[in-house]
Amino acid sequence: MSTVLVVEDSRSQQECISHQLRCSGLNVIQASDGVEALDRVERNYPDLVLLDIVMPRLIKANPETRNIPVIFLTGKGQQLALFSRAIDRAEACVSKPWQPRELVATIKKVLLNARIEFDRASADAWTEYGILNLSAIELYQSRTDARTKYPAQIIKFYESSLAAFEQALAMEPSHSNANKYRNRVQTIRGILIKKLEKTQHCKVCDYYCGKDGINCAVHPAFPPQQQCRDWKFN
Known part of the structure; x- marks a missing residue:
């Protein structure tokens, strides 16, 4: 079973796409932003990435993940020219609003034609x-x-x-x-x-140490051994 990483910042669209893909026999993992997507790619090495954000360049530039197929899912038709370099590195592009059959057919076509090759990257890469x-x-x-x-x-x-x-x-x-x-x-x-x-966030009192001149306080419900280390006693 092929694994598809779905990257979508809209929670409802992320769930909708994921449900459609699972019903079509695909395994799905999810991410909500670019950083989370890169982490999922490095940890899970999916068979394909479907994304709505301009991150293909990072995935394709990484010598260890550049052979993973990428499909660009976007509703920003009027801005496609701005993303031309990113799209050029993707295997396919699907416009929003997408048609489920078209999306699934595109994914399966790209997966069928995918050839994962492992080559030695150069210092320049x-x-x-x-x-x-x-x-x-x-x-x-x-x-x-x-x-x-x-x-x-x-x-x-x-x-x-x-x-x-x-x-x-x-x-x-x-x-x-x-x-x-x-x-x-x-x-x-x-x-x-x-x-x-x-x-740095204080786990005891939920303030940010030193932010805006505020030092962490000791929450009265906690015993002395759990007092914030940033608290300065007079």
Whole structure:
């Protein structure tokens, strides 16, 4: 049984698509955003990815997942030109509102024609993947609540990019771009972790340590041994 990863930020559409695919004899795993999708791909290695967000480039740029077929499901017909590079890397494109028979037929056709080939990636390919991860970081960091809502995702992208540059340098130690970006990522990642430590969520009192000048307090219902470490006693 083939496994399809359905990536859709609309919960109702995600469930609708998943139900249609299961009824057609396909195994389905789900993701709600790009970061979750990349994690599902790396953990489950699905036979095909169906997505409504501009993430095919990261999947296709990763030397370890680039041979997984991708179908682009989008209702943004008027913006297809903007996504041309992403669509070019996908195996097929289905427009919303989709017709169940058309969608299932497209998925099965792509799966039938898929040829999973494992080849040795070049240092340039790993470097490109690392740079694309940095582009994804910019998307998350542009949000005002990035450090409190998306710290794990941002750190994961930094770690993925760093690992990619390390792979490139292992293959070609003198690769200038990989070396330059690796050093930059190491520096930025270190600075970010220090900043996140100042706004780390407190599991005891549900405040963010140091956020907006607020220090964590000790909840009166908890015993002394569970008091917040950030509390400063006079």
